[in-house]
Amino acid sequence: MERGSEGPFKRLAREVAKFGAVGVVGTVVNFAVSNLLWHLTSLQAVRANVIATVVAIACNYVGFRYFTYRDRDKSARTKELTLFLAFSLIGLVIENGVLFAAIYGFGWDSSLQRNVFKVLGIGIATLFRFWSYRTWVFKTLPVEDEEAVAEAGEAKAFPAPQSEPAPRPKQHVS
Numbered sequence: 001m002e003r004g005s006e007g008p009f010k011r012l013a014r015e016v017a018k019f020g021a022v023g024v025v026g027t028v029v030n031f032a033v034s035n036l037l038w039h040l041t042s043l044q045a046v047r048a049n050v051i052a053t054v055v056a057i058a059c060n061y062v063g064f065r066y067f068t069y070r071d072r073d074k075s076a077r078t079k080e081l082t083l084f085l086a087f088s089l090i091g092l093v094i095e096n097g098v099l100f101a102a103i104y105g106f107g108w109d110s111s112l113q114r115n116v117f118k119v120l121g122i123g124i125a126t127l128f129r130f131w132s133y134r135t136w137v138f139k140t141l142p143v144e145d146e147e148a149v150a151e152a153g154e155a156k157a158f159p160a161p162q163s164e165p166a167p168r169p170k171q172h173v174s
Contacts, residue, residue, distance in 0.1 A: 015068065015134065016130075018067060018068040019064070019068050019130055019133075019134075021063075021067070021068075022060055022063030022064055022067060022068050023060070023126060025059060025060075025063060026056040026057075026059050026060040026063070027056070027122060029052075029055060029056045029059050030052050030053060030055070030056035030118075030122065031052075031115070031118070032052075033051065033052035033055050033056070034048055034049045034051075034052035034053075034118065035111075035115070037049075037051060037052060038111065038114065039111075045099065045103055045109065045114055046096055046099055046100050046103065046104075049095075049096055049099055049114075049118065050092065050096055053091075053092045053095055053096065054092070057085075057088045057091075057092070060088075061081070061084055061088075064084075064133060064138065065080075065138075068138075069133075069134075069138035071141075072138040072139060072140060072141065073138075073139050073140070073141050080137055080138070083136050083137045084133065084137045087128075087129060087132040087133060087136065087137060088129070090128065090132070091125035091126075091128055091129045092125070094121060094124055094125040094128060095118070095121035095122055095124070095125040096121065097121070098117055098118075098120050098121030098124065099114065099117050099118055099121050101117075102114075102117035103117075
């Protein structure tokens with residue numbers, strides 16, 4: 001089956017899987033950097049986590065641009081990167097806001113508690129990032145001709161005009 005002939009749910013499932021694969025790599029980077037900084041430096045927990053999140057954001061951009069969304073519009077890279085960074089910054093605030101609330105609001109500051117709330121923050125931020133990246137950052141290319149629409153499995157709004165009128169069915173008189 002050609003890529004264009006798969007249904008919208010298969011395309012979304014493929015996109016979610018690719019987004020998830022890049023996200024797993026980014027999450028591993030995020031956890032590795034934050035835990036190294038927490039255990040090897042005297043940085044405050046949230047500051048160390050912000051640094052880890054920034055490193056993960058850089059890794060994720062490369063993965064999203066060249067793996068998950070490699071078939072998307074590449075004509076406006078500066079705008080794409082600006083939007084990516086803006087939405088990533090909001091995700092950073094979400095992720096680190098959850099960690100901040102756990103540590104400074106509830107006093108949950110053990111290594112295990114930090115990591116549990118880091119998972120929660122990443123989960124919430126990931127939902128926001130998935131929606132914002134696919135909606136605003138890595139936009140699909142516009143379909144320019146009817147054949148491409150048909151290949152993508154989408155219904156045509158209006159049938160193409162026929163060059164000859166269709167033959168009329170024969171009428172049987174009984």
